[in-house]
Amino acid sequence: MMQIGSHWQRWTIDELDEGSARVLVADALQPLESTVAEAFDGGTAESIRSAVLTVEDAPSADLWAEERAVQLTVAALEPFVKLRQATPGLPDPRPLREGDVFWVVLPTTDERSSLRDLTPEQILASADQLALHLSDITAAARQSAKLADDAVVRAASDKRPEA
Amino acid sequence: MGAAPELSDGRLGPIVGLNLAPDELAIFILNVGDGDAIVIRFPNVGGQTTFGVIDSFRGDKSVALIQALTPPAPAASRIRFVCATHPHFDHIAGLRRVLTTFDGEVEEFWDSGFRFTSTTYRGLIEEVERQGTASGLRLLRPTSGFEFFHAGALLTILSPSIALRNRYDTYGVDLNNASIVMKLTYPAPRPSLDYPKTDEPVPAAPPASPRHRTVIFGGDAQTDAWGRILDEFPHLEPDERIWARAIGAKNGRTPLTCDLFKVAHHCSKRGINLELIERLGDRGGGFPSKGPFYLVSSCASGADSSYGFPHDVSQALMREVTDPQAQAGGVHPADDELGIHYTSQVMAAPGAGPAGSLAYVIGADGGGRLYRLGDAPGANVSLANARLVQPHPRN
Numbered sequence: 232m233m234q235i236g237s238h239w240q241r242w243t244i245d246e247l248d249e250g251s252a253r254v255l256v257a258d259a260l261q262p263l264e265s266t267v268a269e270a271f272d273g274g275t276a277e278s279i280r281s282a283v284l285t286v287e288d289a290p291s292a293d294l295w296a297e298e299r300a301v302q303l304t305v306a307a308l309e310p311f312v313k314l315r316q317a318t319p320g321l322p323d324p325r326p327l328r329e330g331d332v333f334w335v336v337l338p339t340t341d342e343r344s345s346l347r348d349l350t351p352e353q354i355l356a357s358a359d360q361l362a363l364h365l366s367d368i369t370a371a372a373r374q375s376a377k378l379a380d381d382a383v384v385r386a387a388s389d390k391r392p393e394a
Numbered sequence: 395m396g397a398a399p400e401l402s403d404g405r406l407g408p409i410v411g412l413n414l415a416p417d418e419l420a421i422f423i424l425n426v427g428d429g430d431a432i433v434i435r436f437p438n439v440g441g442q443t444t445f446g447v448i449d450s451f452r453g454d455k456s457v458a459l460i461q462a463l464t465p466p467a468p469a470a471s472r473i474r475f476v477c478a479t480h481p482h483f484d485h486i487a488g489l490r491r492v493l494t495t496f497d498g499e500v501e502e503f504w505d506s507g508f509r510f511t512s513t514t515y516r517g518l519i520e521e522v523e524r525q526g527t528a529s530g531l532r533l534l535r536p537t538s539g540f541e542f543f544h545a546g547a548l549l550t551i552l553s554p555s556i557a558l559r560n561r562y563d564t565y566g567v568d569l570n571n572a573s574i575v576m577k578l579t580y581p582a583p584r585p586s587l588d589y590p591k592t593d594e595p596v597p598a599a600p601p602a603s604p605r606h607r608t609v610i611f612g613g614d615a616q617t618d619a620w621g622r623i624l625d626e627f628p629h630l631e632p633d634e635r636i637w638a639r640a641i642g643a644k645n646g647r648t649p650l651t652c653d654l655f656k657v658a659h660h661c662s663k664r665g666i667n668l669e670l671i672e673r674l675g676d677r678g679g680g681f682p683s684k685g686p687f688y689l690v691s692s693c694a695s696g697a698d699s700s701y702g703f704p705h706d707v708s709q710a711l712m713r714e715v716t717d718p719q720a721q722a723g724g725v726h727p728a729d730d731e732l733g734i735h736y737t738s739q740v741m742a743a744p745g746a747g748p749a750g751s752l753a754y755v756i757g758a759d760g761g762g763r764l765y766r767l768g769d770a771p772g773a774n775v776s777l778a779n780a781r782l783v784q785p786h787p788r789n
Contacts, residue, residue, distance in 0.1 A: 243512040245483045246569070248662065249701045255483055255512050295513045300483050302700045330511045330566050372511035373566055380509045383519045387503065387526025388535035 238337035240346050241295055243372075244327050252303050252327065257295035258347060272338065279366060283334060286377065287371035292372075301351045310358045314365045332372035336364040396661070396704040398695040398736035401749045401766070405730045405784050406741075413766055414463070417549055417758040419580045421609055423656060425737040425751040426451040427771035428694040429484035432611065432656070434578070435463050436474065436545035437758070444545060446613055447476045448576075451484050453491025458774040460496070473500040474544055475534075478518065479613035480573040481510035489676045490518045498529040507535040507559045508572040537558075538626050544617065546758075550580035552650075553576070553615055553624045562634055570659060573613030575623065577652065581606050582757045584671035605760025608651065608673065610686075612658030612665065616647055620670055623650070628717060629673050646759075651676050654688040654754055657712075661691035661704030661736070671715040685715040688764060690752055694771075695738040704736060716788065733786045735764075738771075751775050 240260035246253045272283035286294075302341050311333055315325045335354060346354060358365065414420050416438035424431040430452025436444045443465055450456040460473070474498050478486050493500060503522045525531035536542075537559060540551040552574035554562075560574040583606050598684050615623070625647040655674050659665030675683035689712050693703045709729075716732040726732065739749040750769040756762050766781040 240515065245512060248664075251701055253483060253700060255514060257513050298483070298512060300487075300516045308619050328567055329569055340643065370509070373509070376509040376511050376516065379516055379519050379523075383523040383533055386523040387525075387531055 238346055240335045242311075242333045242335055242351075244331040245300065247305065247327065247329055250305050252305050252308060254303055254308075254351065255298040256299050256301055256351060257298045260294055260296055279364065281365050283368050284371040287332075287368050287375050302357075303351060305371055307352060307355055309354050310365060311367070315367055324378070330373070331367070331369045334364070334366040334368055336366070337361060340362055396695075396699075396702060396706045396709055398691075398693065398704060398739045398752045399438075399729050400742040401730055401735075401739045402728060403745045405728075405783060406749075406766055406781040409779055409781055412753060412755070412767070412777040414622070414755065415757070419545075419756045420463075421578070421654075421754045421756075422767075423690055423692055423737060423752045423754070424452070424455055424459070424773070425453060425748060425767075425769055425771050426692070427698065427738065428700050429487070430479070430660075430692050431456050432692075433459050434464075436547060437580075439545045440658065440749065442472065444472050446474050447489075447492055448547075449477070449479050449485040449613075450488035450492050452771070453488025453495075455774055456488060456492050457495045460492075462775070462777060475502040475504050476500055476757065477504035477574060477576075478506065479575075479611075480506045480569045481508055481512065481515040481518075482569055482614065483512065483514055485614070486518055487514060490514075490521050491519070493521050493525060493531075497525060500525070500531055500686050502532045502534050503537055504534050504574060506554060506572045506574050508569055510562055516651075523787065530548055538622070543582060546582060547578055547580040550577045550579075550649075552577055552610070552623045552627060553613075553619045555626060558619060568618070570614035570616050570664075571618040573615045573619060573658075575611065575613050575615050575619065575651075575658075577608060577610045579606050579608045581758060581760060606752075607653045607756045607760055607762040609654045609656065609754065610650070610652040610708060611656045614659040614665065616659060616664045616705040618666070620667070624670075624673070650674055652686050654690060654764075655686045657689055657708075659703075660693040660699075660701075661708045661712075662701065663705040663707040664710065666708055668711045668715055671712060675715070682715070684717070685712070686733070687786075688735065688754070688761075690735045690737070690754075692737045695736065709734075714762070730783070731786050733788055735766075735783075746784075750779070753780065 241257045241311055244252055245255050267282040270278045308327060312327060363386040419437050420435045422433040430449040431451050432448040433456055434446035445460050447456060451601035475491055478489055520568040522531060522533055536551040538551055538553055538555045542549040554572050558571060562568050650673055651673050657666060672682040672686045691704055693699060712734050713726045719724050719726055735752060741747050741749055748768060748770045750767040753765040753767060763781040766783060767775050769775050
């Protein structure tokens with residue numbers, strides 16, 4: 232089974248303006264859960280998607296390293312745009328939007344190959360060559376944000392303890 | 395690609411340091427490069443110094459400034475609020491650091507209500523949740539019209555309207571227009587008691603009104619947000635009757651008039667427009683106005699700016715409002731002579747170096763003065779390096 236730690240990143244489209252995108256890249260702090268790894272290891276697109284949603288919905292504070300911001304041209308993000316166009320049931324073409332989230336997974340156990348050793352530009356340019364799995368997980372990420380929001384409203388909107 | 399022009403050494407006074415009187419309010423617009431970080435030191439009331447934090451791209455820098463401004467007794471200091479205007483990385487990257495450093499000392503966290511998908515925002519929200527449970531940190535999602543009085547200052551939330559907040563959150567788009575935009579006035583004006591009696595003659599001049607200064611923090615608001623703001627806080631046609639002028643001056647007949655405008659969205663081409671800047675400067679002295687006394691942009695410059703801000707178009711319109719020349723074909727003076735400042739400015743030779751963060755200090759008498767602090771984006775502010783910005787011709 233694959234052990235994917237440094238081979239797994241979460242990319243968030245943070246801000247789009249002037250043909251440029253600030254992308255927030257977070258490295259995974261631990262290997263993919265076995266169910267997800269199994270899905271990537273020869274699973275169908277549907278099983279991969281299902282596994283991704285399971286992970287993204289769960290609390291993830293300990294899952295990701297601190298995000299770092301990288302600036303890319305929108306043109307360089309074409310692999311993500313293509314990926315979105317392939318999503319059944321969604322408008323085609325569907326441009327990038329702020330808040331879109333993608334997983335970038337390098338399906339290899341070869342420790343000499345690590346996403347951390349590549350710049351985001353290199354990762355995108357060689358996506359086909361590396362046989363990267365790019366997953367659009369925006370829907371799951373938005374739902375996850377709503378769950379986190381519900382938790383903070385419940386915890387921090389009530390009266391202060393001493394009141 | 396736009397660039398922040400160099401600042402002439404002659405526009406600044408000598409290094410005098412910044413020593414705040416207890417009854418002064420100070421607004422620090424920090425030089426953090428490609429992002430926003432603002433700290434408000436409220437006047438000392440009852441022996442307690444309090445702060446407000448609006449965004450922080452570099453948490454260490456915001457924290458260091460608050461600690462430098464905090465009196466020796468730490469218990470006497472509280473962060474009245476921490477505000478994330480909206481969840482873009484260049485506004486919130488350092489806020490978790492602020493919250494964790496002052497764990498237990500922050501009373502309220504203000505959030506735009508835009509539920510964003512980045513793990514930076516998620517981590518911030520999780521920290522608010524933790525402190526909400528552990529120490530009673532309270533989450534607020536202020537919308538337009540919310541008023542907040544603290545330490546003699548009045549804060550009014552201008553945006554987002556609830557309609558915008560719901561629209562953007564529902565569809566998950568357009569974070570910038572979901573920004574919290576707020577107005578701060580100090581000293582907070584009180585309603586006038588000097589209303590005219592029917593049997594009294596109209597005085598020859600309006601009664602003296604207490605002076606105050608107003609600052610509007612534009613967040614990253616863009617056209618949709620400004621459109622709503624102009625609708626909800628309408629600019630009314632001037633009523634030249636003398637009492638109307640006097641009362642209007644106190645109570646805000648032109649509720650968007652401000653002395654300093656923290657220019658929206660890092661001086662991008664979509665954060666401001668020409669008529670907006672005119673309205674922000676209207677004091678009933680004829681329209682169009684020449685804008686607020688100070689226009690301050692927080693942005694990197696030239697190649698350091700991720701998006702090429704400040705944008706040429708917005709720089710041109712700020713210059714045109716403050717010094718109309720387009721029809722005559724004249725040449726504008728330097729930006730600082732028009733009251734236009736950028737956090738990323740550098741000093742012209744021979745004293746080349748960062749002009750640094752800005753501090754706008756408002757006295758209890760309503761007098762305002764602006765300082766540059768000489769710090770680089772990655773360096774902490776040293777209050778000892780403060781230099782007074784010389785008044786510009788529009789002061």
